[in-house]
Amino acid sequence: MSGAPPEEVPVALPRNYLRPCLLLLLAEGTSHGYELLEQVSALGLDRVDPGGLYRSLRAMDEEGLVRSAWQPSASGPARRTYELTDEGREWLHAVAGSLEHVARSLDAYSARYRAVLEQGRLRR
Amino acid sequence: MSGAPPEEVPVALPRNYLRPCLLLLLAEGTSHGYELLEQVSALGLDRVDPGGLYRSLRAMDEEGLVRSAWQPSASGPARRTYELTDEGREWLHAVAGSLEHVARSLDAYSARYRAVLEQGRLRR
DNA sequence: GCCGGTAGGTGCACCGTACAGCTAGCGGGC
DNA sequence: GCCCGCTAGCTGTACGGTGCACCTACCGGC
Numbered sequence: 042m043s044g045a046p047p048e049e050v051p052v053a054l055p056r057n058y059l060r061p062c063l064l065l066l067l068a069e070g071t072s073h074g075y076e077l078l079e080q081v082s083a084l085g086l087d088r089v090d091p092g093g094l095y096r097s098l099r100a101m102d103e104e105g106l107v108r109s110a111w112q113p114s115a116s117g118p119a120r121r122t123y124e125l126t127d128e129g130r131e132w133l134h135a136v137a138g139s140l141e142h143v144a145r146s147l148d149a150y151s152a153r154y155r156a157v158l159e160q161g162r163l164r165r
Numbered sequence: 166m167s168g169a170p171p172e173e174v175p176v177a178l179p180r181n182y183l184r185p186c187l188l189l190l191l192a193e194g195t196s197h198g199y200e201l202l203e204q205v206s207a208l209g210l211d212r213v214d215p216g217g218l219y220r221s222l223r224a225m226d227e228e229g230l231v232r233s234a235w236q237p238s239a240s241g242p243a244r245r246t247y248e249l250t251d252e253g254r255e256w257l258h259a260v261a262g263s264l265e266h267v268a269r270s271l272d273a274y275s276a277r278y279r280a281v282l283e284q285g286r287l288r289r
Numbered sequence: 290g291c292c293g294g295t296a297g298g299t300g301c302a303c304c305g306t307a308c309a310g311c312t313a314g315c316g317g318g319c
Numbered sequence: 320g321c322c323c324g325c326t327a328g329c330t331g332t333a334c335g336g337t338g339c340a341c342c343t344a345c346c347g348g349c
Contacts, residue, residue, distance in 0.1 A: 059336090090338060092337095092341095093336080114345085116346065
């Protein structure tokens, strides 16, 4: 309350949240890594490192969740475009469901936290 | 839709979610590891491994977020009881705020997912 | 020629997580 | 007495995701 604030509280986004984000963006339309890199920030992910993003895309490619194809660009280097597969779409549905389950757990946490706050006002 | 379902979709709870849970439970009252182990399941954490929980408690002890004391038990082995410190309370407030921020991000995800579902019905 | 933006990628260290296993106190059944 | 199961706490280790740094290559403009 008075002294030093907690130096660095981890923001604690879900584990492996990048993958669901990429799948969702690819469900909205075919895209490529560099473009996805700019779009994921709109989904709560801040400061995504490019390396991890490209690795994640490659991994999902090898797992069959997405399909990739090189596409030459008129201006600039070639792009590897990614497209969602049927398996990836199934994965998206499943992971969206589990994310909603996570959201409900977080709501339960918040409710219990607020209850502690009110009781804490009495016990202090 | 018809073939094999996604073998294992990671439930993707927040990174390091155990710590906020332990802090919240300790804010409700002094407790010890084995008891906390049974209580965290009510907060969305399923199948928490004891090793990780005890390690997490020790780590928070060393960081000054909690205070520990050995307490002999009338029946059974001695317990190390944990109590929240002021610093731990600050940490709890901060992390609860960031968890609500995460929940809002997940809501944004869900909304965008549902939008894709509706558009997908048209484009299919 | 060089710089900045676009586009993709590797190497590596760190840390949380999962799984397995271990010690020890106590109580009850055979 | 002996073993089993429950309580209670702890260690060792391997795996995987994350973050940071760094690199290549194409293109256009100064």
